[in-house]
Amino acid sequence: MTSNAPSAARETEQLRELVASARVVLWDFDGPICRLFAAHRAEQVAVDLVEWLERQGPRGLLTESERETPDPQVVLRALARRKPGGGLVAALEERLTREELRAVACALPTPYADPLIRTWTAVGVRLAVTTNNSPCAVRAYLESRGLVGCFAPHLYGRTRHLDHLKPHPHCLHRALNAMGAAPATALMLGDAPSDLAAARAAGVPFLGYARHEGKARALRAAGAGHVVRSLEPLLHVLRGDRPVR
Structure with missing residues (x-):
């Protein structure tokens, strides 16, 4: 325990510095x-999504790895790259939105997220x-937890412009511009390398959250x-x- 004490103290001090300088916090959602x-x-x-897409007729829209991905966002991005702006992309995005809304009912809150959100708002x-x-899914979840007032109207999610998804900094720029905040006064809290890349591109300090070692x-x-x-x-x-102590 003694050997870990200096490291823990440094980490706590780094968190204090991040928190002290943040006037705006940009949260990733999932x-x-x-x-x-969950x-x-x-x-x-x-x-x-893959099965639905294959029933629509066009072949060869996805690679084998894309067909086997566990991430529905990968399927959507892949189609958007090959059929940008098309009706098929819009239909697939709508299907994903419906699935995300269904998922809200059984989503699990991240431990300590609710009190952290409320405390940050309170200060x-x-x-x-x-x-x-x-x-839409973000708002539905936050309403279910009584948290939407801590964020609204600043909910910046997926639009039909799928080339603006993170790691593109578009949603961060939208938030900063709407809130009149300089990047250096903000903090991005995310759990993926794409969040980090978006924060870097926007000039926003970053704090990573990782629920497991991977x-x-x-x-x-x-x-x-x-x-x-x-x-x-x-x-x-x-x-x-x-x-x-």
């Missing part, structure tokens, strides 16, 4: 706020959601300097709690 597909599995949604920090998920490794490999495995220490820092 991960830092909740596990959207029960309504993303893997099955991806399978269903006067403004919050926004910047996500690749549908803003995500932590991916974030660090992408260059994230600050990664937490739980939101609990962030909540303690925000509240000014003294460390338990």
